[in-house]
Amino acid sequence: MNPHVGIAWQIGSTFGWGVYGTQLALGLTRRGRLPTLLESPGPLTLDALEAVRLKPAMDFRPRLIELIQKQGEGPIVCQFPVLHARGNNAELQFGRLSPRTRGTANHACIFFERTTFSPDAISQLNGFDSVIAGSAWNGAYLRGLGVCNVVDIVQGVDASRFFPAPRRRLLGDRxxxxxxxxxxxxxxxxxxxxxxxxxxxxxxxxxxxxxxxxxxxxxxxxxxxxxxxxxxxxxxxxxxxxxxxxxxxxxxxxxxxxxxxxxxxxxxxxxxxxxxxxxxxxxxxxxxxxxxxxxxxxxxxxxxxxxxxxxxxxxxxxxxxxxxxxxxxxxxxxxxxxxxxxxxxxxxxxxxxxxxxxxxxxxxxxxxxxxxxxxxxxSWTRQIDRLMDHLDIAPLKPGH
Structure with missing residues (x-):
């Protein structure tokens, strides 16, 4: 089984899509998969263990860039599934290579605030194997437009960092x-x-x-x-x-x-x-x-x-x-x-x-x-596992 799973947008630590991509990448490593980053990461702050977990993905990037450059301006064909980021009217999000990239399966992750979708945008979405909507209302709206294979999976929160704890009272009694x-x-x-x-x-x-x-x-x-x-x-x-x-x-x-x-x-x-x-x-x-x-x-x-x-x-x-x-x-x-x-x-x-x-x-x-x-x-752990289960991205056994 090919361990690679493509993420066709920029990961990072200071913007929403970046955080989502970073959590996807870490979730893939928990399943023994190799997150394959089609875009160069944005500003990225990782702890020591996260850096270790993502090091194989970072080390693979020079080889990936070489392979992409060999394709010239033609299609980028991947022998593994790829996730794509989409927004209003199915527009690209932080992923310039996405339109050229096709994997063994292709899934759109979408978050939108504007409700006008052109016929071409709907056709594009229906060309994906599935469309993962970031909220129930996004999902319901897309299904109402005739978009097929829509599933609602909301984002998560890093429960290892975001949890109740004593305050330091640095603002005094304000x-x-x-x-x-x-x-x-x-x-x-x-x-x-x-x-x-x-x-x-x-x-x-x-x-x-x-x-x-x-x-x-x-x-x-x-x-x-x-x-x-x-x-x-x-x-x-x-x-x-x-x-x-x-x-x-x-x-x-x-x-x-x-x-x-x-x-x-x-x-x-x-x-x-x-x-x-x-x-x-x-x-x-x-x-x-x-x-x-x-x-x-x-x-x-x-x-x-x-x-x-x-x-x-x-x-x-x-x-x-x-x-x-x-x-x-x-x-x-x-x-x-x-x-x-x-x-x-x-x-x-x-x-x-x-x-x-x-x-x-x-x-x-x-x-x-x-x-x-x-x-x-x-938590991100649970939400990413739900997403992986939907995509049928099974954990790899050690040694694969």
């Missing part, structure tokens, strides 16, 4: 609010900013801890949040076109010293930072998957407020997290069907929820610890 995810309209940081500005006027001990790094300041989602009707985003970019969160918030009335803007942090180093926080908020307008950052705050036992829409429902339907139930249509839905399923969280409800946590922190933490126990069933 009430710390965590918000993570790359800054863009879909993620709803304008809603977070508006709610925090009002909440901070009530409680001067509140501090907002942001992890909003976005490597694409000219992307559509950034342009959209700059045009937000909820919180003025016109000053989000500095004079050199770079995102400057502290400057943006300060110019909009958020007091200096009340925000800690974290730099880009590898996924594995986040747990001790997030544990210091009293609550996490995710008023995301849409999530194609379950929202990796929200899964991590939940697994850490931090009370987490989730917008009750799209991919978040895979968590809320499991009774994990605290729902932001007041969801209205986003203004864009009136003229663009791509936004029909998006939800706009109420700033007033966010403030009310923050106030409730502020007044009853111990009670909310107790419930959040129960949420963390439920998250154990969504």
């Amino acid at each position: 009430f710390a609010i965590y918000s993570g995810g790359k800054i863009e309209y879909r993620k709803g940081q304008d809603l977070v900013a508006a709610a925090f500005r009002a909440f901070r006027q009530r409680h001067d001990d509140a501090v907002l801890v942001t992890s909003w790094h976005n490597a694409w300041p000219r992307a559509e989602g950034v342009r959209q949040i700059m045009a937000s009707r909820v919180f003025d985003g016109s000053e989000l970019l500095d004079g050199e076109g770079r995102i400057d969160v502290l400057r943006w918030l300060s110019l909009n009335g958020v007091p200096g010293g009340s925000v800690i803007a974290l730099p880009e942090i590898p996924n594995a180093l986040l747990p001790p930072v997030i544990r210091e926080c009293d609550v996490a908020i995710f008023p995301n307008r849409c999530e194609g998957g379950t929202n990796l950052v929200a899964m991590e705050t939940l697994a850490l036992g931090v009370p987490s407020l989730l917008s009750a829409n799209t991919g978040h429902m895979d968590l809320l339907d499991r009774q994990i997290g605290f729902a932001l139930g007041d969801q209205s249509a986003v203004p864009e839905a009136a003229s663009n069907p791509d936004y029909d399923v998006w939800g706009e969280s109420s700033v007033e409800e966010i403030i009310e929820r923050l106030e409730a946590v502020y007044q009853k922190r111990d009670a909310f933490r107790e419930v959040a610890r129960a949420h963390a126990r439920l998250m154990e069933d969504l």
Whole structure:
């Protein structure tokens, strides 16, 4: 049996697709398989044992590059199964070689937020042996479009790192609010900013801890949040076109010293930072998957407020997290069907929820610890094993 299994997108430690790919690669090694990385890894932070486990894959890359170069611009034919990454309208995700690559079986892993799919995109998806949807709503929507062989398998969380543990009290007695995810309209940081500005006027001990790094300041989602009707985003970019969160918030009335803007942090180093926080908020307008950052705050036992829409429902339907139930249509839905399923969280409800946590922190933490126990069933180990079982990628016996 050929031990290779192809991953046709970039793995890494600082972006969602990268973390997903890294966990897939590690999961394959647990089955004695050789993850075959068709794209060069992005920024990657591994512990010593993870590095040992992935060393054969890294060592094989020069040979793989040589084989690919021999193909010129022609098809890349692999004698092993290959997983491909797809997004809105079945567009490529971090995998330029994917369209040329064909394995003995080909499976699409897809997360999308826009609901318009061209006939060609549907045909492309139906050309895969299976389509793995990152959320129940993604899966249901694809089946409604006539996409065949769809299976819903949500992402996971690294339960060996993201779990409840004592806090170091590095923020003293301040009430710390965590918000993570790359800054863009879909993620709803304008809603977070508006709610925090009002909440901070009530409680001067509140501090907002942001992890909003976005490597694409000219992307559509950034342009959209700059045009937000909820919180003025016109000053989000500095004079050199770079995102400057502290400057943006300060110019909009958020007091200096009340925000800690974290730099880009590898996924594995986040747990001790997030544990210091009293609550996490995710008023995301849409999530194609379950929202990796929200899964991590939940697994850490931090009370987490989730917008009750799209991919978040895979968590809320499991009774994990605290729902932001007041969801209205986003203004864009009136003229663009791509936004029909998006939800706009109420700033007033966010403030009310923050106030409730502020007044009853111990009670909310107790419930959040129960949420963390439920998250154990969504560990990366279990979710990747479920994915491998679906793909029929059996463990290899020693010696193969």
